[in-house]
Amino acid sequence: MDILRYVAFSTDPHGGNPAGVVLDAAGIDEATMAATAAEVGYSETAFAVPRADGTLDIRYFSPQIEVPFCGHATIATAVAHAHRHGVGDLLLRTKAGPVPVTTSTLPDGTVVATLVSVEPRDEEIAEDDLAELLAALGWSADDLDPALPPRAAYGGAWHPVIAAATRERLAELDYDMAALGELMARRDWATVALVHRESETVFHARNPFPPGGVFEDPATGAAAAAFGGYLRSHGLVDLPATLTIHQGVDMGRPSLLTVGVPAQRSSGIQVTGTAVPIG
Structure with missing residues (x-):
């Protein structure tokens, strides 16, 4: 399992909210996801499973529970995905519903992501x-x-x-x-x-x-x-x-x-x- 560690909502690794990110969690069962999130220790760790259509199934685990949607781990996942595959549009299939995310690169090279929530x-x-x-x-x-x-x-x-x-x-x-x-x-x-x-x-x-x-x-x-x-x-x-x-x-x-x-x-x-x- 390749666990990436990102800080979301900051350009300073000492600020923002840390999140664990697994970009390919295919074959990892729920118990392993929960145990991994507890070991990582951040407020959330995201586990993404790529689909053939280019979208990602994604689940979010805190050290104690699974949540249906997590914003900072979504931003972290989208930026990590952009670092590996390039910026652009991405659709995440969360337990709360589909969440589109767009990534782009700022002039200084920082990647920024925008998610669109389900209907509030x-x-x-x-x-x-x-x-x-x-x-x-x-x-x-x-x-x-x-x-x-x-x-x-x-x-x-x-x-x-x-x-x-x-x-x-x-x-x-x-x-x-x-x-x-x-x-x-x-x-x-x-x-x-x-x-x-x-x-x-x-x-x-x-x-x-x-x-x-x-x-x-x-x-x-x-x-x-x-x-x-x-x-x-x-x-x-x-x-x-x-x-x-x-x-x-x-x-x-x-x-x-x-x-x-x-x-x-x-x-x-x-x-x-x-x-x-x-x-």
Whole structure:
């Protein structure tokens, strides 16, 4: 098994979100994928199986669970594929549905990738679940930004969106990992999208990922896609929009995610980022 290691959403191997990438996982069973992801230890490892039509079947494993879709590992896989086969269009067949990705080369030689999510949607968070979620985070209702109401948002995986009223509240992340992980497992939530709005189109984000055995994700493309759909669904951004999301700063792994939100409500959300090999 040829396991590649890439950082997504950064051009610095010491920033961004690390992902394992296996470009040809043909013949590897699920148990081996899960064990390999646990051994690699990154928040996600992607296992791709090339098909005769040029598309890739792909699965994503954290150290503890499989998730239906992972944005940063998709960006890492697309860039790794481009390094080996050249830039262009690629279709990934995920458990959440087909995800097209386009790669191109910047003037400095860095490869950048743009994925288009499955159709996003969102739903209310039950009052009891929200209270349990805030208690696990150690947050109160006064910590929330009333302009961005809590919702569970989907762009290939489910993420509760919780908006902090201040950047200082977002910076202070110290939560009950066991309690939050148990709630998230019950509700099939992948990560919690904690966000703070700096300006109309600039956001800061942090993403606890206890179901996967990860205290915090440095860059979460799936949550960024879900968040873009949430903003569009509730008229919280002028359309079409290009959002900038800063993530990983508070944990020393700065990441930059660019999110394109088309005006058409049924369209997938575009998430763009760079990726570079580690070591």
